[in-house]
Amino acid sequence: DPGPTLQTGSATVTLEQLSGQYENIVVQGLTTTLHLQTAGTDTLIMPEAAKVTMAAVQTGVEVTDLSLELQLGLTPPATLPWVALRNISAAAFGGQLTSEGAQFDVAHLDQTLVIKVAQLDLQQLLHLEQQKGLEGTGVLDGVIPVRLTPTGVQVDNGVLEARPPGGVLRYHAALETAQDGTPSESQLSFVLQALSNLHYNVLKLEVQYKEDGTLNLAARLEGQNPDWQQGRPVHFNLTVQENVPALLK
Numbered sequence: 001d002p003g004p005t006l007q008t009g010s011a012t013v014t015l016e017q018l019s020g021q022y023e024n025i026v027v028q029g030l031t032t033t034l035h036l037q038t039a040g041t042d043t044l045i046m047p048e049a050a051k052v053t054m055a056a057v058q059t060g061v062e063v064t065d066l067s068l069e070l071q072l073g074l075t076p077p078a079t080l081p082w083v084a085l086r087n088i089s090a091a092a093f094g095g096q097l098t099s100e101g102a103q104f105d106v107a108h109l110d111q112t113l114v115i116k117v118a119q120l121d122l123q124q125l126l127h128l129e130q131q132k133g134l135e136g137t138g139v140l141d142g143v144i145p146v147r148l149t150p151t152g153v154q155v156d157n158g159v160l161e162a163r164p165p166g167g168v169l170r171y172h173a174a175l176e177t178a179q180d181g182t183p184s185e186s187q188l189s190f191v192l193q194a195l196s197n198l199h200y201n202v203l204k205l206e207v208q209y210k211e212d213g214t215l216n217l218a219a220r221l222e223g224q225n226p227d228w229q230q231g232r233p234v235h236f237n238l239t240v241q242e243n244v245p246a247l248l249k
Helices: 122-129 183-197 244-248
Strands: 008-022 025-039 050-058 062-075 079-092 095-105 111-121 134-136 139-149 152-162 167-171 198-209 214-224 233-243
Touching: 025 062, 062 095, 079 111, 095 139, 111 122, 122 134, 122 139, 139 198, 167 183, 183 198, 183 233, 233 244
Parallel strands: none
Antiparallel strands: 008 025, 025 050, 050 062, 062 079, 079 095, 095 111, 111 139, 134 167, 139 152, 152 198, 167 198, 198 214, 214 233
């Protein structure tokens, strides 16, 4: 007796306001309904994409109001050849993140998810740095291409730019270097004084993120400080490097 044989059928999996944690990722309010169909032992399909919503995802940075369409490629008995994510939308840093999505080949993972960034609040981004005395105003837009590989996540040639007319950056740091000293100290004093009340009209960030967690930001700033050297024009090119996993912890 070979036992029962599955011929045809369907199943519905519903998750409602599910919360949980996987490693360092905390999920709240996960809601979705997945529809699966089978026709014999060799066919298991998810005929249509499922709408997935999450109230919040916390990875050190909080993303809220996440929604997307999810479809899985399934091969019995338990193989997942591909995953498709479409129409992604979420809120973060006072702004909106959106993406048309992509289909990911699980066995040969090397795909790029292009994320469009709109109306990020500069002050909320600066808060991540936790640098005392650093504050700013302005709204940023841009594009962040996120590449997923078997060994991690990376970003190449991401760009964020401030919307016109710009905003203000203020860095209130001790200015002991204002006195005569070494050339490097004099240059640092120059930068700190200019940044004490910089009214910028250009703020552009070029973003590179490596799989080891190293974030490189190349910033271009143009503007003037009305309180310093009679408001002379100021152009800065600054490079910032951070280890993101350590920063988020």
